Amino acid sequence: MSHAMRSISGYAGSAMMNWARGLSRFTGRLTLGLLVIKAFADAPPAPAFTNAAARAERLFREAAAAFERAPSNVTAAWQLGRASFDRAEFARDDAERADIARRGIAACRAALALDTNVAAVPYYLGMNLGQLARTKSLGALRLVTEMEGLFERARQLDEHFDRAGPDRNLGLLYLEAPGWPVSIGHRGKARKHLSRAVELAPGYPENRLNLLEARVRWGEANLDSEFKQLAELWPKARECLTGEEWAAAWMDWNRRWRELQAKVAQRFD
Numbered sequence: 001m002s003h004a005m006r007s008i009s010g011y012a013g014s015a016m017m018n019w020a021r022g023l024s025r026f027t028g029r030l031t032l033g034l035l036v037i038k039a040f041a042d043a044p045p046a047p048a049f050t051n052a053a054a055r056a057e058r059l060f061r062e063a064a065a066a067f068e069r070a071p072s073n074v075t076a077a078w079q080l081g082r083a084s085f086d087r088a089e090f091a092r093d094d095a096e097r098a099d100i101a102r103r104g105i106a107a108c109r110a111a112l113a114l115d116t117n118v119a120a121v122p123y124y125l126g127m128n129l130g131q132l133a134r135t136k137s138l139g140a141l142r143l144v145t146e147m148e149g150l151f152e153r154a155r156q157l158d159e160h161f162d163r164a165g166p167d168r169n170l171g172l173l174y175l176e177a178p179g180w181p182v183s184i185g186h187r188g189k190a191r192k193h194l195s196r197a198v199e200l201a202p203g204y205p206e207n208r209l210n211l212l213e214a215r216v217r218w219g220e221a222n223l224d225s226e227f228k229q230l231a232e233l234w235p236k237a238r239e240c241l242t243g244e245e246w247a248a249a250w251m252d253w254n255r256r257w258r259e260l261q262a263k264v265a266q267r268f269d
Contacts, residue, residue, distance in 0.1 A: 059086065059087070060086070063076070063079045064083070067080040074114055078123075078124050080107040081121070081124030082120070082124050084104025084124075084128055085124060088128070098131075098132055102132065104125075105125060121154075123154035129150070133147075148184055151169045155170065160201070163206070164196070164204070167196040168194070168207055168210060171189075172210060175194070191211075203237060205233065205234070205237050205249075206253070208226070208233065212226050212227070
């Protein structure tokens with residue numbers, strides 16, 4: 001491999017792994033990757049990590065057992081895909097992460113062979129491919145096009161699934177992936193899908209945060225209206241999204257919201 005190709009593949013692999021790590025916060029569920037990578041300063045005490053890991057392990061085992069009892073049940077298959085993605089966030093290393101992700105991938109591929117019209121199947125297949133991408137460098141590029149197609153298929157089947165999850169994932173994929181000629185990264189497509197996620201699920205903080213973060217990253221001005229809308233949403237979302245499964249999401253959202261406010265304030269210093 002030439003020096004230039006090594007440089008491209010190294011950049012591509014790094015960018016794709018960053019995107020896949022970011023995937024842990026796309027779903028708004030309790031994940032170790034989110035806690036460790038995105039919110040170290042706000043990390044909860046050790047029991048919270050232990051509880052989150054135990055919960056993910058328990059749900060993974062339950063889903064695996066349910067799928068083993070009914071391997072031709074499409075719902076059991078995609079639920080194993082979802083549990084695999086969450087459990088992979090607590091993997092000790094890349095080998096374990098890849099092994100768990102492959103469990104979810106296999107289950108979702110089996111379901112896809114049975115029924116091509118259930119949005120959750122391509123959605124969680126794409127999510128687990130994202131986990132697998134985290135363990136690869138150049139190999140991640142081979143997966144990204146398939147992920148794009150899977151999220152697009154999920155969007156066609158049910159764009160509201162997982163609070164506009166298909167558009168959210170597509171938007172973040174286009175935002176974080178390397179651009180042409182390395183991969184599919186594209187600002188226009190990122191804007192389109194992140195905006196659509198907000199349109200479909202405007203009350204979900206993750207969707208508004210993603211779009212606002214992207215626009216701040218792009219150096220856009222005149223964001224007062226968007227900041228005001230998010231500020232008004234905050235207490236309402238707090239009332240609706242409660243309980244154990246949302247604890248880490250709120251920790252992440254609060255931190256990101258503070259960072260966004262700080263970044264915008266710096267522009268006027």
